[in-house]
Amino acid sequence: MRVLITGGAGFIGQRTGELLLKQGHQVTILDNLSPPAHDGPPALPAGMDLVEGDIRKREDWVKALKENEVVLHLADHHDYLPSFSKLFHVNTVGTAILFELLLEGKPSVRRVVLGSSMAVYGEGKYRCGKDGDVYPQPRRVDALERGIWDPPCPVCGGAITPMVTDESVARPTSAYGLSKLAQEELVRLLGDRHGIEWVILRYGAVQGRAQPFQNAYYGALRIFALRLAHGQPPLLLEDGNQLRDFIDVDDVARANVMALAGLPTGAYNVASGRAHTLMDLARILLRVAERDLAPETPGRYRVGDARHAVPEVSRMKAAGWEAQIGLEAMAREYWQWLTSQPNLDTYFEGADHLMERTGTVRVAR
Numbered sequence: 001m002r003v004l005i006t007g008g009a010g011f012i013g014q015r016t017g018e019l020l021l022k023q024g025h026q027v028t029i030l031d032n033l034s035p036p037a038h039d040g041p042p043a044l045p046a047g048m049d050l051v052e053g054d055i056r057k058r059e060d061w062v063k064a065l066k067e068n069e070v071v072l073h074l075a076d077h078h079d080y081l082p083s084f085s086k087l088f089h090v091n092t093v094g095t096a097i098l099f100e101l102l103l104e105g106k107p108s109v110r111r112v113v114l115g116s117s118m119a120v121y122g123e124g125k126y127r128c129g130k131d132g133d134v135y136p137q138p139r140r141v142d143a144l145e146r147g148i149w150d151p152p153c154p155v156c157g158g159a160i161t162p163m164v165t166d167e168s169v170a171r172p173t174s175a176y177g178l179s180k181l182a183q184e185e186l187v188r189l190l191g192d193r194h195g196i197e198w199v200i201l202r203y204g205a206v207q208g209r210a211q212p213f214q215n216a217y218y219g220a221l222r223i224f225a226l227r228l229a230h231g232q233p234p235l236l237l238e239d240g241n242q243l244r245d246f247i248d249v250d251d252v253a254r255a256n257v258m259a260l261a262g263l264p265t266g267a268y269n270v271a272s273g274r275a276h277t278l279m280d281l282a283r284i285l286l287r288v289a290e291r292d293l294a295p296e297t298p299g300r301y302r303v304g305d306a307r308h309a310v311p312e313v314s315r316m317k318a319a320g321w322e323a324q325i326g327l328e329a330m331a332r333e334y335w336q337w338l339t340s341q342p343n344l345d346t347y348f349e350g351a352d353h354l355m356e357r358t359g360t361v362r363v364a365r
């Protein structure tokens with residue numbers, strides 16, 4: 001296959017590109033090498049053809065599309081900082097330009113695979129003893145301020161139990177999630193209408209070696225590891241009991257290649273199928289790093305975070321894909337990689353202060 005990967009110089013894109021090259025495919029990358037993912041030109045694997053450009057610019061797409069047959073669209077803006085307009089500008093406008101060009105005479109492209117996120121589910125699916133399956137509203141800031149972390153039933157206001165969330169209902173509760181859902185809907189609508197095959201992959205929390213530590217605004221493993229490398233204990237948001245599904249980047253790369261090669265059109269959760277709390281992750285990392293420190297939960301929270309994110313993975317399993325790498329192996333590999341890197345000092349404090357200054361991370365009273 002001749003594959004264009006947008007955002008191909010990033011964490012998931014590089015790994016997928018490497019796998020594609022190993023399998024004998026041709027890989028072009030469209031990437032603007034922007035911060036915070038990059039703080040200089042990345043060392044890309046040999047064999048990738050880099051077009052340095054921006055998905056918000058038609059002329060850059062034209063240079064990159066060339067004779068490529070399939071597009072893995074990963075370039076996006078993702079942030080917890082209040083850069084709302086940029087989220088939509090990059091994620092939706094960039095995607096709309098791709099489809100304009102495909103309709104204007106780029107018949108070589110027959111399939112678009114979009115890298116999306118669990119963020120489209122917002123708080124996800126819960127069960128209420130009285131009201132059955134429910135999808136909670138965004139958590140209220142006044143409740144978070146008082147340290148009330150669990151969302152109530154949106155119908156009766158009572159206590160509810162988190163469930164695994166399948167692909168059927170997406171209700172984002174953050175600007176980022178909304179921008180990803182808008183991006184998904186563009187791909188779905190325009191792909192169906194104009195006969196372009198499409199696949200949407202909603203990734204869990206992707207971790208693994210070479211996840212760039214300079215982007216310390218999100219990614220639990222990199223944030224905890226960066227603190228540990230500075231002798232500080234993992235600092236957990238809320239009470240640390242938030243459930244997440246951590247998936248290794250190599251497993252994600254395999255899912256991407258499978259989707260490019262011919263997964264039937266549709267949306268799929270790409271995750272391990274195993275839920276862990278953030279506290280579990282912190283303890284595993286402490287064990288792997290052999291540090292005698294206790295995780296701290298001073299009641300900090302991040303506006304826009306979902307309490308739990310537990311995807312249902314049977315669609316990908318039915319298609320023949322399953323995650324192979326467990327959380328401890330992910331943590332060990334990341335710790336080994338991070339502690340071999342130079343210049344760790346530059347990044348951590350700045351990211352932490354910026355999140356507090358912008359009101360992105362707050363402390364419950």
Ligand SMILES: NC(=O)c1ccc[n+]([C@@H]2O[C@H](COP(=O)([O-])OP(=O)(O)OC[C@H]3O[C@@H](n4cnc5c(N)ncnc54)[C@H](O)[C@@H]3O)[C@@H](O)[C@H]2O)c1
Pocket residue numbers: 006007008009010011012013030031032033034035037038053054055056073074075076077078090094115116117118202203204205206207
């Ligand atoms: N990493 C995760 O945990 C995770 C989870 C869910 C979904 N995703 C999705 O996977 C995709 C890739 O994520 P990642 O972790 O590899 O991110 P990353 O930040 O490492 O890579 C993104 C790449 O996109 C490039 N980029 C950003 N804006 C661009 C623009 N305007 N034009 C061209 N290139 C641009 C960046 O330079 C970077 O190389 C994203 O769409 C993201 O929403 C990631």
